[in-house]
Amino acid sequence: MTHYVALLRAVNVGGTGKLPMAELRAMCESLGFADVRTYIASGNVVFTSKLAEKALKTKLERALETYAGKPVGVVIRTAAELAVVLDANPFKSAAPNRTVAIFLDAPPPADTLAGVSGQQAEEIALGVREIYVHYGDGIANSKLKIAAAKAGTARNMNTVATLAEWAAA
Numbered sequence: 001m002t003h004y005v006a007l008l009r010a011v012n013v014g015g016t017g018k019l020p021m022a023e024l025r026a027m028c029e030s031l032g033f034a035d036v037r038t039y040i041a042s043g044n045v046v047f048t049s050k051l052a053e054k055a056l057k058t059k060l061e062r063a064l065e066t067y068a069g070k071p072v073g074v075v076i077r078t079a080a081e082l083a084v085v086l087d088a089n090p091f092k093s094a095a096p097n098r099t100v101a102i103f104l105d106a107p108p109p110a111d112t113l114a115g116v117s118g119q120q121a122e123e124i125a126l127g128v129r130e131i132y133v134h135y136g137d138g139i140a141n142s143k144l145k146i147a148a149a150k151a152g153t154a155r156n157m158n159t160v161a162t163l164a165e166w167a168a169a
Helices: 021-030 053-068 079-087 157-168
Strands: 002-008 034-039 044-049 074-078 099-103 122-126 130-135 153-156
Touching: 002 053, 002 079, 002 153, 002 157, 021 034, 021 044, 021 053, 034 157, 044 157, 053 074, 074 079, 079 157, 099 157, 153 157
Parallel strands: none
Antiparallel strands: 002 044, 002 074, 034 044, 099 130, 099 153, 122 130
């Protein structure tokens, strides 16, 4: 059994995509995932499964679409991959609540940085299948737009650290 983390996109954010975490846990268990735990109400679920990443993603996205009546994006990482994301954070000295990893399904395109607009005090770095952003002045007033991040989902480094710890347990 492999330990995984699923990160749902646009769930319980700004009044859209309401999904109680108890229902997400039950959904994952009904799909055959084991040791299911959710973390905060933004669509983070840790579990174990014998299935490969692509099969997990497909099963969970189909179940979520049936539930929500519209597509819900899911990004999957193994426990080991999430530990690498945490270790590779290029902004380790920055406040973890002002630093995010934007999780993508594929490596960020080579022209990712060229497609950035509205950048002010933010610092940006590319990862394996992530884009790291440090919001020096905080995220609330940022005008930063990263075209390559449109299909991704962001988690701050506090959340990444907790999920990595849970997935490794």
